[in-house]
Amino acid sequence: MRKRINVTKPSIPPIDEYCREIKSAWDTGLLTNFGPLERKLKGQLEEFLGVRHLPLFANGHQALMAAIKAFALPGRTSVITTPFTFASTTEAIAGLGLKPVFCDVDPVTYTLDPAKVEALIDNDTAAIVPVHVYGNVCDTESFDRISGKYNIPVIYDAAHCFGVTKNAKGIGTFGAASMFSFHATKAFNTVEGGAVAVSDPETADRIKRYSSYGLIGTEDADVLGTNAKMTEFSAAMGICNLRHIGEVTEKRKNICEIYTRILTEGADFDEKTGLCASGIKLLPKQEGVEKNYAYFPVIFGKTSKDGKSFKGDGGVTVEKCVKALEAENVFPRRYFHPLTSELSCMKLFDKNATPVAKELSENVLCLPLYADLDPADASFIGGIVRDCFLKNG
Ligand SMILES: Cc1ncc(COP(=O)(O)O)c(C=O)c1O
Incomplete structure (x- = not known):
């Protein structure tokens, strides 16, 4: 039996x-x-x-809750967000007593x-929470415009976007706030952690105090908070991992290039759309964006004859790939399946109302x-996956 390979493995410094x-x-x-x-x-991360x-923060989830709490418009009850994400995004919104309003995603x-x-904004909209999913950068220009036009804050879930830049600007500089996750599985980790x-x-101070019961000094608390402080043990891990981030990103990039080469070999491949x-369909190459190579999602289906659109095959090839890889002790993940709107703790929404997200997820x-x-x-992994979709006929 070959050695087990999981979808990810944390980067850790020499002991x-x-x-x-x-x-x-x-x-x-x-x-x-x-x-x-x-x-x-x-200080090092700010730079x-x-x-x-x-x-x-102790984790990205609490960091996201703090950001939403700091910016959501008072007296309003709903937050427009994506269902094509990890459970945390949706649960952070619902956990604050706000109603997630799920909106569809862009197919590229x-x-x-x-x-x-x-089209979904109304008088109840307290905030918009887009996700830079897999490190793909959201349409920040359009969200800036929408935010200004309706006076609604945009809070980015940038959990997947550590170190990503757009037009040479850090991804964390867009919108009212951006949350990062430093979970062990992320491109940069502090074991558990976030920011x-x-x-x-002033807002930074209020958000910081949320991680420590909302305390001002030792005698008063002016906002309800929680305990989500980052420990010194996590911080030490982060300091060490940050020293190696350049080398780690290069190695991730190399793996992505290997997969891309094998999976697109001999077929027309449009880097701009990711369509092959x-x-x-692979991740698109976004103009002006410096990637972090955090994820390698593949969408399976059929590309139209003109090479401009794509239709999934209802999960048939995904299931075939999972079986073939697991037989070799390789464990990929169906991130993000199901949609968060389908989670049994949600049951709020019709998955067919976000058809693009549904098809991606499947x-x-x-x-x-x-x-x-x-x-x-x-x-080896790329070869198995390639065999699976090419033998679909
Ligand atoms: C998109 C997204 N949002 C939020 C989170 C939550 O981050 P954490 O695991 O650090 O709480 C994650 C992480 O795993 C994520 O992938």
């Missing part, structure tokens, strides 16, 4: 490097509560991501379709992608 970084916590006895390592990482203020970038968002990027210091005549498979993935294993 001696981590021990050197965390040693100061033994000297100071400071393990949490915005300690020196947390403050050091915060790396090109953002002004970046309160750190899989991100919220601004025209469809605009909110914002531009003004062989019957797959036909998507994320292939294993992590820095330590052996390029030979990536070639």
Whole structure:
């Protein structure tokens, strides 16, 4: 049996490097509560991501809740968002007592379709929460325009977008706020962790205090908060991992290039749309966007004769691929299947109301992608996947 390969594997620094970084916590006895390592990482990340203020959190989910809480318009009850995302995006909204209003996505970038968002805005809309899904950047220009026209804040879920830039600007500089996740499976990790990027210091302070019961000093709390502070142990992991981020991203890029080469070989492939005549769709190459190679989703189906559109095959090829890969001890993931609007804790929405998202969700498979993935294993995996969709006839 070949060794097991999962869809992802966290990047971790050499253990001696981590021990050197965390040693100061033994000297100071400071393990949490915005300690020196947390403050050091915060500064380093603000510089790396090109953002002004970046309160750190114990995880991305709490960071997203804090951002929505800080910006959602008071007295309004609903938030327009995408169902083609991880459960966290939807649960952060619902967890604050707000109603997710699911909107369909763009078939090229899989991100919220601004025209469809605009049609859903009403007097109850408290915020818009788009997701830069798989590191694909949302149409930030359209969302800026919509936000200005209706005076509604746009809060980006940038969980997949660590280090991504658009026109040389950090992705965290768009909208009212952007949330990052530093979960172990992400392009950069602090084991568990997250952050909110914002531009003004007062809001940053309020968001930071949300992670510590809303406390002002030790004697009062002016907002209801939670406990979601990043510990010194997570911060030390982040400081170490940040030193290696360039090399990690290069290795991820190499794996993506191997998959792309194998899966598109011998067929017309349009980098701009990600459409390949062989019957797959890959991530598009977005103008002005520097990627982070966080995910490698493949959508299976049929490309139209003119090469301009794509129709999924109802999950037939995905299931075939999963079987063929699992037989070789390789475990891809059907991210994001089902849609979050289909989760049994939601039951709020008709999945047929977001047909593009539904079709993506039925036909998507994320292939294993992590820095330590052996390029030979990536070639092997790519070959199996290629056999699956080419033998569809
Ligand atoms: C799109 C999206 N949003 C939010 C989250 C939540 O982040 P975390 O796992 O750090 O709480 C994730 C992460 O896993 C995610 O993929």
